[in-house]
Amino acid sequence: MCIILLFFLGLMGFVAMIFSLFSEDTKFYTLFVIVATSVLAIFIIWRIFIPVRARIFNRSLIAFFSLAALTVGGYEIKEAYVNSIPTVSEQDFVLDEYQPYRENTKAAKLDESSTLKLEGDLPKMDGATALYPLYAAFAQAVYPKKQYNQFDSEVMASTTPEAYKNLMDGSVDIIFAAGPSEQQLEEAKSKGVELKLTPIGREAFVFFVNASNPVKGLSMEQIQSIYEGKITNWQEVGGQNENIRAFQRPENSGSQTMLEKIMVNKKIMTPPKDDVVGGMGGIIDRTANYKNYDNAIGYSFLFFATEMVNNGNIRLLEVNGIKPEKRAIVSKEYPFAAEFYAVTAGSKNPNVPRLIEWILSEQGQSLVEKTGYTPVAATNTN
Template sequence: MKGRIMAILSVVLVTVLVNGFIFMTVTRRVGNNFSSASQRKMIDVSRYLPFEEGSDLARVDSSLKFEEGDDLPVLDGAAALVPVYASVIDNCYPEGSVTYEGGAFSDENFYGENFADDSVMQYQNTIRGFDAMVDGSVDLFFTAHPSAEQLESAAEKGVELEIVPVGLEAFVFFVNSKNPVDGLTADQIRDIYTGKITNWNEVGGPSKLINPLVRIKGSGSQTMMEKFMGKEIVLTHNPMNILGGSIGYSFRYYLSGMVADTGVKMLAVDGAYPDAENIRNGSYPLTASFYVVYRKDNDNKNIKELVEWLLSDEGQRLIEDCGYVALPK
């Protein structure tokens, strides 16, 4: 009996020691390793619903007012551009043109999929929304520049596209707010993503592995990253990287205005921080246009009228009021 008790106590002691070792060497380190930069954030679409009191939308004195009975263009777009196209609807469309399956918006959907089929606002995100525009169920798609694969897919279906720049945004890199590194050069970032730089101490940070993160193929941010890198990214994943500090990438306003994650910070690139002024004056090197895309054979005359309005002073002011940057005059 005594031997049995000793055996049980030995098992308990070993279990405690093993769990303690795992906590100290893995769990505790991961909890303090800057890796909140890797957390994937979804936007709260309910903040950007047209015609709803309290929605976080830009409002201008618009001269373009569609009426009930008009052939209203259906709008969709990338997650980062929801505030723009939702604000367009709120300013230019008749109330009642945004509808929901079940009669009310439900934020239990992963991408807000309960916009009804007859709603002028849809939210299918970059990959599915682009395909919907190509297939004809969406008229105007708001996005970063389409990827080569998306353009090829449209061409294979015999669809020609109009791609019109309507505003400016910054492509940004971000890390945990506790990471002492505040900026990198473009070459350093490329070296991180090609595996030439693997530790933060090589770029002025602590002795900690770098955990470079990538996004879904075909997403706007992944397309921008591949353009920045000049090739498709193929990471040789080191399983120990999870113990290091993460670096990720996104678009400026999506990160700072929409998900507003105070646990991360954007990095300066080549000495320039990605604020609105540095985007306007061109000193931030990773400034990119964002676009509206539509089929050339779409005969809805209100599409071109809406695009022209977006390029007008009123439309550009709306883009600025949404938190983005207007095109240079």
């Protein structure tokens, strides 16, 4: 009887563990199933082989189930609280609103007809999420009026790593993104692809914190020390006595590449992780999105961050006493400002150089400014 009961208990525990692998809370529920199954096995052995009053056994069993219920309830309450904290993620950015020629599109428009109009051989575009509003505006000015699906058209929208991959694979003609990472440069070299980077605008790389954080700014050295893991408490930089949660972006993303550049040769510490279920393959650790805890710090590019900062939950930090404003980007006073590019890789499309030339023209640069970025023409005059 003991063997039969333990077999069926183990079978139910195994099935429960399989289901737990498909839960967002895999670690907790997998451990919970293992512990609960083990304790129930002990109860079965105890009841069969050790003489005990039924009252004592029943009370012990009720106490165990009560403790298990409280454990699950407490965990779910904690998770509900964590999930209620706003997350700053690229996935929260609504790209559809900037789609070319969409009714009431938020994509910037020229005040007059474009001097370049393409009808055939449309260069296939892709790029960083934060730059989609810009190159969607380019397409709206130059490309013929029709629907441009973000996933399969001449104007696609992905992420920086995916855009570079598409460019190197030859599935797109031109991408709009921050400069490539060392890994992306090595990948291009291994594929025999030469990346040509044409600066088309400048943008500030910004750091932000919870709006309630009393820290208004950091020095470049303090930021480097935070992401090295040397400064771990806000009290060390004039804040409250709380540990710093320094969030990072996924590897090869434009903003993570920028962080690597400003860290110079300093080693970046291991970022916070999310546990993501990988089906039957188990758990995959990935870099967690910025979670707006009171003690969090994160980063992005100015346009993207200001789109998200509208809710008032986060605040941009000064760097070396300079606010990340357009004036400071133009004057180059703000230390973390970088060019972004139209990147090509030897496309044979004859309209690619024509499009880039137009982007660098007065009309193209006016769309850069209207979208919310700093034109390269403005920075070149300083």
